[in-house]
Amino acid sequence: MEQLEMYKKLAGEKAVEYIEDGMTIGLGSGSTVYWMMKKVSELVKDGLTIQGVPTSKRTEGWAKEFGIPLVDFSNVEKIDVAIDGADEIDSELQLAKGGGGSLVREKIVDILAEKFIVIADKTKLVKTLGKFPLPVEVVPFGYEVTAKRIANLGATPVLRMKDGKVFVSDNGNYILDCQFQAIEQPELLHEEIKGLVGVVETGLFVNMADIVIIGNEQGTEIITKNR
Numbered sequence: 327m328e329q330l331e332m333y334k335k336l337a338g339e340k341a342v343e344y345i346e347d348g349m350t351i352g353l354g355s356g357s358t359v360y361w362m363m364k365k366v367s368e369l370v371k372d373g374l375t376i377q378g379v380p381t382s383k384r385t386e387g388w389a390k391e392f393g394i395p396l397v398d399f400s401n402v403e404k405i406d407v408a409i410d411g412a413d414e415i416d417s418e419l420q421l422a423k424g425g426g427g428s429l430v431r432e433k434i435v436d437i438l439a440e441k442f443i444v445i446a447d448k449t450k451l452v453k454t455l456g457k458f459p460l461p462v463e464v465v466p467f468g469y470e471v472t473a474k475r476i477a478n479l480g481a482t483p484v485l486r487m488k489d490g491k492v493f494v495s496d497n498g499n500y501i502l503d504c505q506f507q508a509i510e511q512p513e514l515l516h517e518e519i520k521g522l523v524g525v526v527e528t529g530l531f532v533n534m535a536d537i538v539i540i541g542n543e544q545g546t547e548i549i550t551k552n553r
């Protein structure tokens with residue numbers, strides 16, 4: 327297994343230690359989450375009773391494939407732990423997410439969790455967010471106008487494409503990947519973008535992460551917000 331994949335696996339498997347019998351778990355999205363779900367499925371086979379809330383169609387597919395029980399989100403009152411990946415994590419544990427296009431459902435689920443755990447390989451740690459173009463989910467109608475409004479905030483928005491076609495999110499929307507300069511004030515930028523008509527959600531997950539688990543050559547590093 328290549329090194330980066332091993333770091334993702336280490337972080338994903340470590341996060342499972344926070345799961346207890348009877349919990350409702352937010353199942354994030356992405357390649358690091360894949361390893362967490364593989365480990366959860368082993369525990370479920372050994373008798374662990376949990377129910378999962380998937381944050382993307384892809385995650386839902388993995389859960390079904392791996393035998394992880396799912397619950398209808400509309401019947402969920404609380405999520406004990408959500409475990410999700412990230413594209414960037416800054417020194418204040420602010421996150422940029424949505425590289426896989428799952429940011430809206432992720433935010434809806436992750437924000438409800440009593441404990442939100444982020445799992446990532448060490449390359450995701452940054453001093454300041456902004457190197458990774460910020461994903462912003464927008465309504466398809468008039469997206470060109472919305473893109474111009476975001477550009478006025480200092481970004482270069484690019485409509486996300488996949489296999490030669492416009493990428494469509496699980497919610498039927500488009501994603502604009504917005505290259506900003508360094509994002510020094512994520513909360514402010516999130517509010518500015520979110521205030522624009524046509525914007526559904528931004529990939530900035532501000533003041534949400536409780537614990538970050540980083541996979542690296544030593545194994546795992548646990549970073550908490552009260553460190």
Ligand SMILES: O=C[C@H](O)[C@H](O)[C@H](O)COP(=O)(O)O
Pocket residue numbers: 354355356357358359410411412413423424425426427428429432
């Ligand atoms: O939309 C995708 C999600 O926000 C992912 O959690 C994020 O892109 C990190 O994915 P990965 O673990 O594959 O790097």
